[in-house]
Amino acid sequence: MGACLRIAQQHRVRVYPISTGRNWGYGTALPSADGCVLLDLSQMRQILDFDPVLGVVTVEPGVTQGQLAEFLKAKGAAFLVPTTGAGPSTSLLANALERGYGITPIVDHCSAVTDIEAVLPDGSVHRSLLSRLGGREVARLYRWNVGPHLNGLFAQSGLGVVTRMTLQLARRPQAVKACLFGLRSDADLAPAVEAIRTAMGTLGGLVGGINLMNQRRVLSMTAPDQMKGLSEAELRELGRKHRVDAWTGFATLYGTRRTLKAAQAELKALLGPVGRRMLFVSPGRARMLHGIASRLPIGGLARLTGTLNSSLQLVDGEPNETALPLAYSLGTPAPKNQPMDPARDGCGLLWYAPLVPMRGQDVVDFVGMASAITPDFGIEPLITLTTQGGSLFDSTVPLRFDRSSADAVAQAHACYDALFQAGRERGWLPYRFGIDSMKWLASAEPDDAQLNRRIRENLDPAGILSPGRYAEQGPETPVGVLYTQAGAARAGSGEIQEISSGSTT
Template structure:
């Protein structure tokens, strides 16, 4: 340990109290587990008890020249979990800052601290019977709302794009000063929390995917709970229907958004990863699910080559009208097109209990997962999506509750590229992913999610056995190969894991140079999250 690091840890102990400051070894034990199997040497870790400690924490970092890596809940699974990009950082854990600072029940804006989770907000809204939806993501109840928006994550409720719903932020800069924006400063906090563009230079975007400051508060506009929530489920029984489905989905988004929230199109592997155990005993020579087993699982769990899942929000009449339009747009392409409300999903789950035998068990799992997906769509966080992280885990039954894939030893890296909403692009993309993943001994799990009506974001979880070093190396190599092959073909991630920052620097030198100039003026010592997206 260097003298400056030792002195900085001592100064932080004086400020926060010794139990809130870890040395490098204790920090590693607490924060080191990462689903991507990355390792980073940590200088230590700090747990702030209140937001007003953050400016002094940063001043100490500056005095001793020790960089800090802020996390909110550290559940950045698939992108590095709690780990920093660079070695030697001290983790600044803001997870205990869990105040819901303000809530405007009339206009639907909540102001939260970094540690407020999806579950915290759900509980707060339910207790006071406020009719708003939590902007949920697949990461489950224990993940931070603020950090997900900072990473520009997305989810399934009407406010799919989480950063787009952010109206205001409070940010501590590297010199310990606090930035709240011009409208807040000159016009007052209420207006600032209601109008996301603020006044003068729009600065909020600078603090997302950047590490340019430490965000201690964020205001988020919430979607009101609509009169009616439903999902449209459909299947493509033939792989060749993918192109036609992509075009129909684009048309549906053009015509029906915002009643149509978003559409997810998942391949068979992806649906099975959330509903069926991994068939370890039926693998081919490459260690992947063999074709007959895939067919058999598809039959048992009633999963076709592609499954569509579209969300509908509005008045009953609006949802009914959108259903009719969807039927028309998807007719001739989709099979088993079905509209399900939360109540209908409950009934299906109850009925499935009466079906005996193996197909009954398959149906029970399927209806159960449908029921929890509906809950998620209705803005109630849960762990429906998390089992996919455990698919190639040797002992998924040992997962603790609530689930934590990093601590439980799951292997997962997200490849999450943007894909133009064109017929030929989705086909080329799906083929490319299939080829590259299989060549690296990984199953091709693909989802296309609409982000508006021009582009899909596709999420491909590279799921691997983290207890096997060779599998970890293959997954890393696969992510890099997907980045390169995808880029050649016109697909590129919207978000990067920590191992991806180096290639990003090579691919975008001019943008990284600009980012570096901005950082040099606000954070000349490189104290906050060095290496992130630059």
């Protein structure tokens, strides 16, 4: 890997590393600037180290959620995969570097990173100080290391190519339960937010996370074929038919059977006054309900229980594709007998994912803003709010569009820009940016002493690594020269074979 970057430096070839290229809705395998050669790391699929007692695992960039699940199952290891809705084929390392999250016990996946090895733009290798002093084991166990906390420099940055990462896994608990509840109307949203904030502060680590999904978001999963062109009255009627309230809450609980019994009672006391039809269900019970529903001639019930069963598998650390049909819900045919790949299959999807303070009025105002703006661009306001600790929500709003239509593509990007600008005026900004929204970083208040820029200029004066990724773009290398030089470099070094055109679909 070092040889790749040294050759790129010598020939001023701009390179853009990807792990698996399955960054759905944020750019997939596409670089954040033109004129780049993809450094495809997807074949680096080794699980380099695993401690079955302490639950720390060291992985390469191409190791996926599904691969780790199979590995842990084969080992009989009682630890959970840090699952997300992106599916089993996505990179663990890349998700953590992008500060991804889930609703398993360790919600913030970046916070589970304990150690990193990265190749810098000049080809040199960064390893933690503890590791270089001979403490490789404690380096894998202690995320703060010694001295400056340098691991954080490689999250959401182009400062180096991370070639291995150690993650602390959550131990599989004795019991797992999900709590489902409904909010009858939007008027219940503000008091529900206040109750959720209290629950997060009261129950601490027993709660993995809490989701709130609006009616449109839930129906897009349970009745996608009936969602097109509905008026508000028709939407409410469809909700009544499928027993989907104005908002649906989904909370996860982890612990021993005794602690979960107490936590369940606390959650019921806190959320019961604002929620209705509260249901507590374990993964095993969800499987049983789906098995029964699948044999009954009741329209939509099997789909509803199937979604519940798949969601419970996710919170139980079993990666699956339950969230991916969203990308296909405008009519793109989903593949049969092969994994879903929204980029390959031509799905149109952008994510707007702002951070919103966990206060009732803030959330109501945000929902009003998103619900008002998206229809102006022909996009349904599908809104999810996910707790990030006890004081903040991250909202995910999928902007779905027909990728075969240039007008629809333009409208989706215009919708994102309108949401970004309106949210920015209120202080609601995304926790991550896609390749097309990196442009907004240039609008930040200028600062001559900006540390990120100074570090980049020092480590990568030629600007060859991940140009434009959470940073200003340097001068573009002419594409013709770029590929000529890359070809010459590839012929001259075996290691340069890791530079690959990859898949940019």
